Amino acid sequence: MIQQPASKPYHHGDLESALLVAALDLIAKGGLDALSLRAAARLVGVSHAAVYRHFPKKEHLVARIAQEGFIRLAAAMEMAAAQVAPDAVARMVATGLAYVDFAQAHPHHLRLMFGAPLGRPGDFPDMERAGQAARAVLDTRVDELREAGVFATQDPEVVAMAAWGQAHGLAMLLISGQLRSGANLRDLAEKALTLAWLRDPLVPR
Amino acid sequence: MIQQPASKPYHHGDLESALLVAALDLIAKGGLDALSLRAAARLVGVSHAAVYRHFPKKEHLVARIAQEGFIRLAAAMEMAAAQVAPDAVARMVATGLAYVDFAQAHPHHLRLMFGAPLGRPGDFPDMERAGQAARAVLDTRVDELREAGVFATQDPEVVAMAAWGQAHGLAMLLISGQLRSGANLRDLAEKALTLAWLRDPLVPR
DNA sequence: ACCTGAACACCGTTCAAGT
DNA sequence: ACCTGAACACCGTTCAAGT
Numbered sequence: 193m194i195q196q197p198a199s200k201p202y203h204h205g206d207l208e209s210a211l212l213v214a215a216l217d218l219i220a221k222g223g224l225d226a227l228s229l230r231a232a233a234r235l236v237g238v239s240h241a242a243v244y245r246h247f248p249k250k251e252h253l254v255a256r257i258a259q260e261g262f263i264r265l266a267a268a269m270e271m272a273a274a275q276v277a278p279d280a281v282a283r284m285v286a287t288g289l290a291y292v293d294f295a296q297a298h299p300h301h302l303r304l305m306f307g308a309p310l311g312r313p314g315d316f317p318d319m320e321r322a323g324q325a326a327r328a329v330l331d332t333r334v335d336e337l338r339e340a341g342v343f344a345t346q347d348p349e350v351v352a353m354a355a356w357g358q359a360h361g362l363a364m365l366l367i368s369g370q371l372r373s374g375a376n377l378r379d380l381a382e383k384a385l386t387l388a389w390l391r392d393p394l395v396p397r
Numbered sequence: 398m399i400q401q402p403a404s405k406p407y408h409h410g411d412l413e414s415a416l417l418v419a420a421l422d423l424i425a426k427g428g429l430d431a432l433s434l435r436a437a438a439r440l441v442g443v444s445h446a447a448v449y450r451h452f453p454k455k456e457h458l459v460a461r462i463a464q465e466g467f468i469r470l471a472a473a474m475e476m477a478a479a480q481v482a483p484d485a486v487a488r489m490v491a492t493g494l495a496y497v498d499f500a501q502a503h504p505h506h507l508r509l510m511f512g513a514p515l516g517r518p519g520d521f522p523d524m525e526r527a528g529q530a531a532r533a534v535l536d537t538r539v540d541e542l543r544e545a546g547v548f549a550t551q552d553p554e555v556v557a558m559a560a561w562g563q564a565h566g567l568a569m570l571l572i573s574g575q576l577r578s579g580a581n582l583r584d585l586a587e588k589a590l591t592l593a594w595l596r597d598p599l600v601p602r
Numbered sequence: 603a604c605c606t607g608a609a610c611a612c613c614g615t616t617c618a619a620g621t
Numbered sequence: 622a623c624c625t626g627a628a629c630a631c632c633g634t635t636c637a638a639g640t
Binding site for chain 2: 223225299300303310313323327343347349350353354356358360361364370373375380381
Binding site: 443446450 | 623624625626
């Protein structure tokens with residue numbers, strides 16, 4: 193058990209982590225508009241100026257939130273694939289469905305992760321690495337498909353692009369408000385993912 | 398020729414359209430963060446309070462901008478398909494590519510269109526209609542594929558979902574900053590779109 | 603090294619008042 | 622009917638000053 197200090201100390205201890213947690217809470221409850229440095233500072237119980245010791249600009253906190261999102265998205269995709277039989281198509285569909293489920297569970301977080309590019313390339317290397325790690329999960333699925341003979345004659349980079357585009361597009365659409373909400377969207381997304389990777393034998397080509 | 402009034406009148410005349418144009422300009426030049434009612438009013442040359450005669454909340458201006466975006470996206474997709482041979486797959490690929498081109502030309506506008514849902518369903522019917530019209534263009538492509546025997550045995554709703562997801566995902570990814578910018582992304586997107594609709598004969602299913 | 607309070611230039615939104 | 626100016630409660634950011 194970690195001992196809580198009896199009296200509030202002048203220094204917070206782990207202000208950076210506390211601000212991240214507060215920011216995730218603000219986004220989850222109020223969307224991206226509710227994210228402000230001042231509100232996060234208020235939640236943590238520190239003056240708004242203290243934030244600038246850890247995040248020199250709001251952009252830096254946003255990058256940290258995005259990084260955390262990519263870490264969680266990658267973990268969710270890996271866990272989903274691990275719980276599925278070794279069939280390559282089933283694993284790809286499960287991974288894409290995990291992407292869709294992440295979107296429905298954390299719509300604002302996902303939108304933040306894929307919003308306008310932050311800074312210039314290289315400005316937030318930790319975030320970029322986390323993003324690449326998430327992409328790598330899908331790349332592994334593409335490799336597995338290839339070994340199973342699916343799209344084996346195609347450029348792997350193109351297949352990876354199609355895979356990421358498919359999963360990302362379905363995920364973003366489901367949280368966009370552009371779909372009539374009557375249908376079972378998760379089920380529809382799963383069928384669309386299956387369609388994308390299950391080849392149709394009736395095509396005249 | 399439309400005559401400009403010699404002296405600035407007290408009433409603007411077409412303030413709503415002028416604010417829309419100003420807002421599109423703000424977004425194109427400075428991204429979504431640069432969009433504010435006050436800046437738009439400033440561009441048009443009117444007090445910031447005047448905006449509220451036409452848009453009771455910022456949300457209403459955003460909805461108008463999104464509506465305009467869907468109208469332009471639908472037009473771009475229709476134009477692209479019209480310039481392509483009657484082959485159903487080629488028309489679908491051209492339509493998806495028009496989606497991708499729209500994203501690269503107007504990244505902030507597209508992000509606004511697919512951001513957090515605005516209000517409750519029914520709050521902005523004009524925007525919803527414009528969104529449905531854009532989707533209808535892709536639905537027409539799915540119908541054409543069906544007539545050509547492509548995915549003819551599948552649920553059209555599922556095929557449409559896969560089509561929209563594919564085009565939307567590629568478009569959003571290209572403007573997300575998550576892709577290494579070294580590659581020719583438009584070319585990669587075109588190949589991914591082709592892959593999605595050109596059935597691979599080597600699949601063991 | 604880390605935090606605070608006050609300050610500045612921005613927002614969205616409201617409202618009494620003007621034309 | 623439409624627009625203005627002042628006001629309010631918020632922002633992000635800076636900075637001298639405190640511990």
